Amino acid sequence: MAAQIIFDSDIDLTLVPVCGPACRLKIYYHDKRRIKGKGEIGDYLWRLFMMRRFGFPKPVYDVAAIAVLKSPEWCIRDTAPRPVFLKNGRYDHAHAKGLVTVVTSINTEKIREDLFRLMDSLG
Numbered sequence: 001m002a003a004q005i006i007f008d009s010d011i012d013l014t015l016v017p018v019c020g021p022a023c024r025l026k027i028y029y030h031d032k033r034r035i036k037g038k039g040e041i042g043d044y045l046w047r048l049f050m051m052r053r054f055g056f057p058k059p060v061y062d063v064a065a066i067a068v069l070k071s072p073e074w075c076i077r078d079t080a081p082r083p084v085f086l087k088n089g090r091y092d093h094a095h096a097k098g099l100v101t102v103v104t105s106i107n108t109e110k111i112r113e114d115l116f117r118l119m120d121s122l123g
Contacts, residue, residue, distance in 0.1 A: 007082045007100070014068065014077070014101040021075070021106045022064040026057040031116075039122030060115075067111040068103055076105040 006013065016022050027035065027049065036046040049058050068075050081096030 004085045007084070008097060010098075012101070013082070014103065016061075016065045016068050016103045016106075018059075018061055021103050022061045023059045025061075025064045025067075025106060025108045025111055026059050027112075028057045034116045035119060037123050038119035042119050042123055063111065063115055064106060067106065067114065071110070071114070074107040074110050075103045077101050078104050 027045065032046070032049075035042040035049075037043065045060075078101075079099045080102050081093040082098050082100045083091035083093055084095050084097070085091050
């Protein structure tokens with residue numbers, strides 16, 4: 001499994017869990033005026049969200065991961081054992097090979113404002 005190769009490596013690794021911090025960062029229907037026509041990224045996000053059957057709100061997982069790298073002070077981190085993936089799809093921490101940094105919380109308002117400020121500069 002590709003993920004296990006990463007977990008087995010000696011690289012510094014930071015996880016931004018989708019079920020948790022990343023899913024709390026969302027773009028809402030009232031944000032539509034802030035993304036449409038704001039460069040290629042804004043138009044891409046607009047099309048992506050409008051294709052969704054149920055529309056807004058939509059988590060923006062990639063933006064959360066980028067924000068953690070760009071402004072680490074906007075998140076709270078903890079450490080956890082690097083998991084070992086099992087063949088049945090589960091994982092085991094008992095045989096961990098080191099630690100991984102896990103983001104447990106993000107400042108969604110600061111990240112959203114930074115995103116919209118960047119998009120305003122594009123459009």
